Amino acid sequence: MKKLTRRSFIKTTTKASIAAAIIPALPWGCTNHTGADKSGYFESGFGINDNLCQKVLARALYRGGDFADLYFEHTIRNWLILEDGHVNQAYSTVALGVGIRTVKGDQVGYGFSQELTESAMLAAASTAATIADSTPKDPASQFVKQKLENYYPLETLLTSIPLESKLPLVQSANDKCFALSPLIIKVNAQFHDEQKRILVVTSDGTKAEDLLPKNYLYASVVAEKDGKRERAGWNLGGRWDFSFYTPAVVDEIANTAVDRVNLLFDAVQPPAGEMPIVLGPGVTGILLHEAIGHGMEADFNRKGISTFCTMIGKKVAEPFVTIIDDGTNRNLPGSINVDDEGTPGQKTVLVDNGILSSYMHDKISARYYKLEPTGNGRRESYEHYIQPRMRNTYMLPGQAKPEDVIKNVKKGIYIQSVSNGQVKIGEGDFAFYVSQGRMIEDGKLTAPIKDVNIMGNGPKMLRNITLLADDFEMSRGGGGACGKGGQAVPVGFGQPTCLVKSMTVGGLKN
Amino acid sequence: MMNKEMYDLAARSIKTAKSAGAENCRVAISGERFVNISYRDHKPENIKEASTKGLFIDIYADGCYSSQNTSDLRKDALKNFVKNAVATTKLLAKDPFRTLPDPKYYEGRVDLDLELLDPSHNELTPEDRHNLVKAIEDTCLAKGGEKVISVTAEERDSYRESVVLTSNGFEGARESTFYVAGASMTIQDEGDRRPNSYNYLASVKRKGLPDPERIGAMAAERTLDLLGGKKIKTETLPIIIENRNVPRILGGFLSAMNGYNIQQKRSFLADKKGEKIGSDFFTVIDNPFIKSGLGSGLYDGDGFAAKKRTMIEAGVLKEFYVDWYYSRKLGWEPTTGGTSNLIIPPGKRSVREIMKDLGRGVFITGFIGGNSNSTTGDSSIGIIGKLFENGEPVQTVVEMNIADNHIKFWHKLAEVANDPWIYSSFRTPSLVFTDIVVSGL
Numbered sequence: 001m002k003k004l005t006r007r008s009f010i011k012t013t014t015k016a017s018i019a020a021a022i023i024p025a026l027p028w029g030c031t032n033h034t035g036a037d038k039s040g041y042f043e044s045g046f047g048i049n050d051n052l053c054q055k056v057l058a059r060a061l062y063r064g065g066d067f068a069d070l071y072f073e074h075t076i077r078n079w080l081i082l083e084d085g086h087v088n089q090a091y092s093t094v095a096l097g098v099g100i101r102t103v104k105g106d107q108v109g110y111g112f113s114q115e116l117t118e119s120a121m122l123a124a125a126s127t128a129a130t131i132a133d134s135t136p137k138d139p140a141s142q143f144v145k146q147k148l149e150n151y152y153p154l155e156t157l158l159t160s161i162p163l164e165s166k167l168p169l170v171q172s173a174n175d176k177c178f179a180l181s182p183l184i185i186k187v188n189a190q191f192h193d194e195q196k197r198i199l200v201v202t203s204d205g206t207k208a209e210d211l212l213p214k215n216y217l218y219a220s221v222v223a224e225k226d227g228k229r230e231r232a233g234w235n236l237g238g239r240w241d242f243s244f245y246t247p248a249v250v251d252e253i254a255n256t257a258v259d260r261v262n263l264l265f266d267a268v269q270p271p272a273g274e275m276p277i278v279l280g281p282g283v284t285g286i287l288l289h290e291a292i293g294h295g296m297e298a299d300f301n302r303k304g305i306s307t308f309c310t311m312i313g314k315k316v317a318e319p320f321v322t323i324i325d326d327g328t329n330r331n332l333p334g335s336i337n338v339d340d341e342g343t344p345g346q347k348t349v350l351v352d353n354g355i356l357s358s359y360m361h362d363k364i365s366a367r368y369y370k371l372e373p374t375g376n377g378r379r380e381s382y383e384h385y386i387q388p389r390m391r392n393t394y395m396l397p398g399q400a401k402p403e404d405v406i407k408n409v410k411k412g413i414y415i416q417s418v419s420n421g422q423v424k425i426g427e428g429d430f431a432f433y434v435s436q437g438r439m440i441e442d443g444k445l446t447a448p449i450k451d452v453n454i455m456g457n458g459p460k461m462l463r464n465i466t467l468l469a470d471d472f473e474m475s476r477g478g479g480g481a482c483g484k485g486g487q488a489v490p491v492g493f494g495q496p497t498c499l500v501k502s503m504t505v506g507g508l509k510n
Numbered sequence: 511m512m513n514k515e516m517y518d519l520a521a522r523s524i525k526t527a528k529s530a531g532a533e534n535c536r537v538a539i540s541g542e543r544f545v546n547i548s549y550r551d552h553k554p555e556n557i558k559e560a561s562t563k564g565l566f567i568d569i570y571a572d573g574c575y576s577s578q579n580t581s582d583l584r585k586d587a588l589k590n591f592v593k594n595a596v597a598t599t600k601l602l603a604k605d606p607f608r609t610l611p612d613p614k615y616y617e618g619r620v621d622l623d624l625e626l627l628d629p630s631h632n633e634l635t636p637e638d639r640h641n642l643v644k645a646i647e648d649t650c651l652a653k654g655g656e657k658v659i660s661v662t663a664e665e666r667d668s669y670r671e672s673v674v675l676t677s678n679g680f681e682g683a684r685e686s687t688f689y690v691a692g693a694s695m696t697i698q699d700e701g702d703r704r705p706n707s708y709n710y711l712a713s714v715k716r717k718g719l720p721d722p723e724r725i726g727a728m729a730a731e732r733t734l735d736l737l738g739g740k741k742i743k744t745e746t747l748p749i750i751i752e753n754r755n756v757p758r759i760l761g762g763f764l765s766a767m768n769g770y771n772i773q774q775k776r777s778f779l780a781d782k783k784g785e786k787i788g789s790d791f792f793t794v795i796d797n798p799f800i801k802s803g804l805g806s807g808l809y810d811g812d813g814f815a816a817k818k819r820t821m822i823e824a825g826v827l828k829e830f831y832v833d834w835y836y837s838r839k840l841g842w843e844p845t846t847g848g849t850s851n852l853i854i855p856p857g858k859r860s861v862r863e864i865m866k867d868l869g870r871g872v873f874i875t876g877f878i879g880g881n882s883n884s885t886t887g888d889s890s891i892g893i894i895g896k897l898f899e900n901g902e903p904v905q906t907v908v909e910m911n912i913a914d915n916h917i918k919f920w921h922k923l924a925e926v927a928n929d930p931w932i933y934s935s936f937r938t939p940s941l942v943f944t945d946i947v948v949s950g951l
Contacts (some may be wrong), residue, residue, distance in 0.1 A: 035658075081773070084839075091577035094591065097581060110558040114581045127559045163601045169725035177534040186775050222775045231776055269888070269913065272744045272949035289898065303550070303660045305696035305704055385556065422879040422892075426704030427739065428697045428906050431879025431892030431913075451888035453880050455909045456947075459702065504741065505947040506890050506911025 035369035036494035039209060042072045042199045046116045053201040055118070057139035060102045061203060064134030066367070068125075069341055071099040072116070072199040073382040076159055082189040099382035102128040106302070106364055110385045140205030144260060148344055151328055151335040152294050154213055158193035161242045161391030166191055169245050173219040176254035185229075186222040187465070191215070191245075192237075192479070200342040208338040213239050214421075214490055216414045216478030219253050223261045232260035232435070237478015238331045238492070260417075260436055267450035270439055270505055276412035276498045277454065278405055278440060282473035283417050285493030288323065289393050290421035290480065291430040291458035293493075296325075296350050296358075297388040297484075300425050307428040307459055311356045317462045320398050323351040325360055325374055327391040332479055332492040334391035341377040341386050348374040350393075351462075362388045380487035387485055392492035398468025402497040405469050407443040414438045414445055415454070415507055428458035431506075453506035461500055469497035516541070516673040519565065519583070523592055524677050527569055530596040530756075534570040534610045536813075536821040539563070544668035549643045555662060571596050573604035607838040610678045611812045615834070615844065619815040622799060625808045625833040626686035631669055639665055642722050649726030650693045654734065657697040657730075659704055661727065667693045667716070680813040685905040689713050691722065693729035697737070705736035706790060707876070714802040715812040719933075735875070735896065739908035742897060744829040748871035748924070748944045749912065750861055752895075753931035755877060756854070756938035760794075762882025762889050763916050764849065767821065767829075771838030771884050778887035778916065779827060788825040788920030791857075795820050798850035805851040805935030814846055825920070849935065856939040857926035864925060864942055866901030872910075872948055873898055887916040893948070911949040922946065 016439035026274035042048040053070055060068035071343060074096050081089040098121055102109040109131030111124030173189040193215040201207040216237025223230055234256040236249055281289060308316070317323075327336040327345035337346045341363050349357050361369065362377030365388055414437055421432035434452045438445040473493030481488040516539040527535045541563040546554045565588065566579040576599040580591050609784045647663035654661065667689045674682040692710030699705050709729035713719045720728075751759060771777040779787065796814035800806050808816050812834045833847030834841065865873065872898045880891025890913035896903040914922075927940035 080602075086605065088575065088603040088608070089604035090599065090602055092576070092578045092595070094578075094580035094582050107554055108556045112557065112560045114562060114583075122562065127557075131554060131557050138924050163598055167601070188774065216574070224775070229775060231883070231884050269890075272947060273909070276951055303696075305660050305706060307702050307704055309704075310702070353708060383560070383562070385558070420879055420881050424706060424878065424894075426706040427699075427736075427908065428703070429739075429878065429892075429894075431911070433879060433881035433890065435881075450881055451881070451886065451890055451913070453890035453892055453911045453913065455879075455911050504710055504911060504949060504951075506892065506913050 028298065031507045041197050041209065048072060048116065048199065052118060054139055054142065056100065056121045056125045057201070057203045059122050060100055061129045061137040061139060063129045063132040064105045064137055065102040065129070065132035067203045068100070068102045068128065068139065069200060069202040071340060071379070071382050072248065073097060073196065075194065075196040077382070078192065079190045079195045080166055080170050080265050082174050082187070085174060087167050095381055097382040098124070099384070100124045100128045101385055102131050103364060104132045106368065108132050108385055112382050121194065133395040139203035143201055143205055143207040146206055146208040146338065146344060148208060148210065148337040149328065151330050151337055151345060152213055154241050155243060155244055156241065157194050157195055158213060158215055158242050158401045169217060169250065172247070172250050173217060173254055175257055176221055176250060177221050180254060180258040180454065181223065183223040183225050183262065184221050184258065185224045188220045190218050193242070198340065202342050208342045210337050212336070214333060215240055217245055217249065217253055219257045221257045222262050225265045226473070228265060230261050230264035232264060233257050234260065235477050235479045238333045238476070239335055240331050252287055254305045263436070263448045264450050267448040269452055270413055270449045272505055274502050274504050276409045277503045278409060278412065278497045279495065279500065280414065280416045281469070281471045281497050282494055283475040283477065285394055285475055285495040286418050286421050287432055288395055288495055289390060289491065289493045290423045290432060291456060292323065292459050293325065293390045293393045294423050294484070295425055295428060295458055296360055297390070298359035298361045298369065299388050299496070301359050302365045302368050305426050307426060308356060312359070313376065314356055315354050316356045316414060316459065317351055317354045317465055319354040320468060321351055321354050321462070321465055322396040323393070324349050324396065325376070325390050325393045328440050329392050329474070329492065331473060332392045333480060333490040334492040336375070336378070336391060339375045339377045340379045343373045343375040343377060346375040347385065348376070360388045360390060362386050378489050380489055386486045387487065389484060389489050390482060390491050391476065394494040395468070395496065395498070397470045397472035402469040402471050405467050405497050405499050406440055406445060408467060408499055409440045410442060411438045413449065414440050423458060429455070430458055431455050455504040455506060461503065464501040465498055466501050467499040471494040512673055513673055516671070517675070520673050520675040523565060523567060523588065524675060525597055526592045527567065528677065529601070529655060530593045532596045534566040534677045535902065536568040536610065537563060538566040538672060538674045540566070540670065540672040541781065542668050542670045544666060545639060546664070546666040547639050547643050548662055548664040549647045550660065550662045552647070563773070567592060567595065569596055569599045569946050570609060571599045573606065574599050574602040575605055575608040576602065577911070582835065599816065607835060610676055610835040611814065613914055615812065615814045616680050617815060619808050620799065620832050622808065624799065624803070624808065625801045626684070626714050626797050628687040631667065631687045634667060635766060639667070645722035645947055646691060646693050646726040649723045650695055650730045653727050653730030654695055654697055657734065659696045659698055661693055661695045663693040671802050674813065674815060680811050682813060684807065687714060691714050691717060691719055691725055693726050695729050695733040699737050702859065703739070704823065705733060705739065707733040707736055712804060714804060718802060732875070736894070736906055739894070739906040741909045742907055743951045744947065744949045746945055747948050748868045748942065749946045749948065750864060750873045751941045751943070752873065752875045753927070753938055753940045754934065755874060755930050755935040756941055757934065758877045760936065760938065763920065766884040766887065767831050769832035769840065769847070770829060773836045773839045776885045778885060782827050785827060785832065786825050787827045787917055788822065789923040790824045791923045791926050792822055792825045792920050793855055794822040795853040795855070796850055797853055800851045803851040805849060807850060810846045810848065812847060814844070816850065817846070819845065852936045852938070853904060854926060854930045854938050859925070860926055861927050861929060861940050864927060869901060870899050872896065873903065878947060882916070889914060889916055889919070907950070909950065912946055913949070921941065
């Protein structure tokens with residue numbers, strides 16, 4: 001993990017990068033809400049009541065528009081960092097504000113304020129209103145609070161857990177890594193926790209309040225052997241209660257990081273060129289996210305710029321392929337009780353037995369397609385407007401045994417872990433970086449590989465999935481964030497072992 | 511000019527932190543007022559405008575350290591924030607290396623107007639902004655013709671100011687303006703392919719940007735250039751990396767020059783100071799004093815007086831980026847913690863002249879995915895570009911990749927073109943490398 005300067009850290013804190021936790025339990029200036037209770041937080045702490053919301057929404061619609069919404073946010077993020085054997089760095093950020101949106105067709109006016117005063121909010125609403133130019137529209141006179149499922153129940157707020165309880169967790173990750181291998185020369189460990197409280201109030205009379213936790217424990221190790229150095233890391237996390245972080249979790253993180261780094265000393269860069277690829281289960285689902293998922297976000301299709309924009313109802317994969325985007329998985333990073341424009345969390349089947357069945361919609365695209373929103377309207381913070389975004393995206397398992405999938409390949413690559421995925425939506429072309437994998441020779445896993453990029457085309461890859469195993473896994477990492485349009489949001493992904501007929505391996509040799 | 515309100519807030523926060531038990535602290539207050547407008551289908555797609563303000567505080571208490579920031583600047587809330595931050599900082603492990611810098615490094619700040627503030631920014635009207643974006647969109651659409659599926663044109667402009675104070679005597683203030691304008695375009699290709707490209711240009715001053723028609727035309731040209739993209743056979747070829755894309759490759763190299771990576775044994779360059787790590791063409795200068803430069807400044811993140819530095823000279827590694835904290839951990843003299851404006855001195859020939867000379871190769875106009883490993887120096891990255899033959903572009907290439915070790919790679923730098931990219935703090939010209947494996951079919 002790259003070291004960031006203090007300033008750049010501040011700019012990128014939502015991108016699951018660095019640091020550590022010291023913000024205490026009480027949100028400053030607020031009273032009461034010290035528990036995991038979601039109800040009335042902004043009203044009791046900041047005086048945000050229905051009358052005020054109605055007044056601000058009326059201002060947002062004073063020049064007309066189809067609808068308007070308010071997104072209140074109070075987020076506390078903490079990081080604890082261990083370096084050179086000690087937990088000696090802590091970072092934290094507090095974000096407080098409201099985003100105000102006016103929508104007219106597919107046009108958006110947007111203002112935000114860091115002050116939750118009536119005058120500041122009215123000024124931001126006036127900015128949002130400039131997108132419209134017709135007669136005023138009245139917002140609803142009453143707001144009905146949505147009853148939501150809870151996919152990330154908390155016993156205790158992580159910000160209420162004393163620092164003294166978190167410090168040993170990070171320290172133990174360090175100690176376990178060093179104990180596992182004499183080759184380890186450096187360990188960096190960090191614990192991140194985030195508590196995001198949101199209130200969404202819409203001009204059509206709904207409101208929803210949520211408390212979203214997010215946390216992870218990460219360890220990164222540098223090992224030295226025969227004068228060569230290698231680095232690897234691992235993290236586990238999601239929208240968990242602190243009780244998730246047991247000694248067994250710390251052991252798993254340390255064991256995985258150390259195993260991965262030791263393997264790299266024997267790793268080779270594979271030959272370059274086209275060859276069959278077997279994707280292992282779990283974290284390789286990032287490929288699904290990049291190569292296929294982004295192209296199914298409805299804004300890209302509404303504008304005709306996704307390669308999938310003409311494919312609804314058409315065959316895009318073999319009949320055994322089903323792909324789902326889901327906000328309802330318990331404790332996963334992409335789970336949401338409600339999206340950021342007030343639509344309850346739900347599950348959306350994108351590819352149903354090989355047929356493209358749905359895009360992922362926010363309210364704007366749902367209105368365009370005359371459909372209901374799918375609960376994919378998300379944003380990084382109150383400073384950002386809504387985009388259709390993935391939640392937890394996964395491919396359902398098949399029938400084969402993983403070893404039989406590998407046996408199908410005479411010469412190819414087996415990928416266990418990937419990162420740094422990127423896609424070009426219109427062409428469908430994508431690339432991702434293989435951080436761990438092996439060669440496949442005559443149906444068997446052989447030499448480990450490293451530092452190699454895999455290239456492909458999303459729709460082509462989808463058509464080229466020829467075999468799925470029965471070993472479905474979701475990635476259990478908690479530090480991943482997806483970037484789109486300058487906004488980062490937490491997502492999850494997963495899949496079973498999967499054979500893709502052909503992709504380009506960017507190796508060293510001809 | 512120092513913003514008095516910001517100065518007072520910073521000074522008050524230092525006082526609060528010290529009275530709560532901090533020995534030292536650094537406080538920065540920053541604010542921004544911005545407008546962002548985009549157009550699609552001849553009408554505004556998004557209009558966004560807001561002001562932001564934030565406080566950042568580094569706390570040094572009982573030998574412990576933490577860094578906090580908040581946008582909740584209500585008086586009582588802020589006071590509690592700082593007090594709580596000091597109290598919890600003291601619970602961390604002590605770190606003898608974590609102190610404010612020796613004030614001697616603050617000295618020698620050059621008294622120079624870097625021209626980071628565009629005085630005409632205040633005169634910009636909503637109509638000016640809309641007209642700018644409309645002109646970009648119109649040109650892009652006209653140039654793209656029947657191939658166009660979608661064009662989004664956009665502008666963002668902002669006024670920023672900041673004040674930094676430390677408890678050991680540093681005071682700094684900065685005002686600047688920032689403009690970005692550009693467009694993103696998607697066109698119809700064969701089958702289901704819809705190539706997309708963009709052209710966004712940044713400048714401190716509005717007059718530093720080309721006229722909107724040129725901005726839009728560049729976006730259209732870059733997108734039309736992607737028609738007919740395909741993979742070609744894996745081959746060892748010379749490559750030319752387009753000026754604006756050089757930072758993506760250079761950034762991987764620079765990360766290994768960072769004090770953090772060196773001290774944490776994650777740098778393949780740690781023991782290479784004074785050694786030849788690239789060809790004679792590889793020279794990198796860090797210059798914070800360029801007037802209206804996007805990376806210009808009179809002091810760095812530690813408050814050190816800015817200096818012009820030659821980081822790499824004719825392939826020899828001369829300096830590292832070492833901030834105060836990691837200089838103490840390494841036992842080295844500090845330099846500066848990060849880049850300002852990076853210059854690779856331009857050569858004499860244009861890209862077209864170089865292409866003609868090379869005959870056959872790939873002109874890389876975009877990267878996708880990939881990674882650079884600062885520990886080993888190994889790098890692998892997807893490419894988009896043009897195959898050229900007999901000096902002329904003949905085929906768009908996509909779904910391809912280059913991979914190499916950084917030191918081997920920079921030794922293959924064979925020429926620097928004459929076209930430094932001025933719309934970034936990395937003012938890099940196009941670079942020519944020989945004998946690169948370009949992976950495809």
